[in-house]
Amino acid sequence: xxxxxxxxxxxxxxxxxxxxxxxxxxxxxxxxxxxxxxxxxxxxxxxxxxxxxxxxxxxxxxxxxxxxxxxxxxxxxxxxxxxxxxxxxxxxxxxxxxxxxxxxxxxxxxxxxxxxxxxxxxxxxxxxxxxxxxxxxxxxxxxxxxxxxxxxxxxxxxxxxxxxxxxxxxxxxxxxxxxxxxxxxxxxxxxxxxxxxxxxxxxxxxxxxxxxxxxx
Ligand SMILES: Cc1cc2nc3c(=O)[nH]c(=O)nc-3n(C[C@H](O)[C@H](O)[C@H](O)COP(=O)(O)O)c2cc1C
Numbered sequence: 323x324x325x326x327x328x329x330x331x332x333x334x335x336x337x338x339x340x341x342x343x344x345x346x347x348x349x350x351x352x353x354x355x356x357x358x359x360x361x362x363x364x365x366x367x368x369x370x371x372x373x374x375x376x377x378x379x380x381x382x383x384x385x386x387x388x389x390x391x392x393x394x395x396x397x398x399x400x401x402x403x404x405x406x407x408x409x410x411x412x413x414x415x416x417x418x419x420x421x422x423x424x425x426x427x428x429x430x431x432x433x434x435x436x437x438x439x440x441x442x443x444x445x446x447x448x449x450x451x452x453x454x455x456x457x458x459x460x461x462x463x464x465x466x467x468x469x470x471x472x473x474x475x476x477x478x479x480x481x482x483x484x485x486x487x488x489x490x491x492x493x494x495x496x497x498x499x500x501x502x503x504x505x506x507x508x509x510x511x512x513x514x515x516x517x518x519x520x521x522x523x524x525x526x527x528x529x530x531x532x533x534x535x536x537x538x
Pocket of ligand 1: 335336337338339412415472473474475476477513514
């Protein structure tokens with residue numbers, strides 16, 4: 323296992339969409355899945371399960387579905403701007419989605435979610451907080467193992483077909499699909515994010531946090 327500090331792993335965890343088709347050793351796959359299992363969830367109910375899909379025929383069908391959703395999604399973005407490289411990598415992922423060594427599909431049970439914001443008349447997000455920390459743990463663990471990966475959600479649009487391909491029982495539903503493989507080239511690397519003072523306030527909305535200023 324590569325030794326990558328947690329801060330380095332977090333600060334270089336960018337989407338890796340160009341992945342090699344080589345298999346992932348079972349013990350490595352087990353370690354990244356175990357990291358997912360350590361995530362917190364509302365009431366510690368762990369209302370998620372993962373299906374680590376390695377069977378070629380199921381992967382192929384999921385890959386076809388992903389490509390069908392990716393194409394119209396990607397067509398909505400211009401190819402000449404700063405998204406061009408990501409879109410090309412996205413095309414590559416869509417072309418090979420069904421050939422990768424493993425696709426980790428996160429499922430969740432809506433009846434087991436702790437949802438504290440359902441009554442507010444805006445899109446509810448709290449339920450997802452019992453699922454996506456596990457996804458992030460998996461991504462970070464992949465980063466530490468030298469594996470490339472990317473959180474994808476486009477397949478959720480085709481949940482009925484995914485349910486049939488993977489025999490997911492009601493009321494379980496799909497939250498994300500993470501393709502994993504050893505990266506082509508560098509894989510994870512520098513990320514581009516908003517500066518901290520755009521994201522963090524002190525004491526109330528819009529106020530600068532002094533701790534950020536002293537770092538300048
Ligand atoms: C909720 C969510 C859904 C995403 N869905 C997809 C997806 O379906 N396909 C894909 O290629 N990337 C997907 N991504 C990856 C994002 O595009 C990526 O994290 C973002 O553009 C930042 O890129 P970077 O991590 O390489 O800096 C998703 C990310 C998140 C957090």
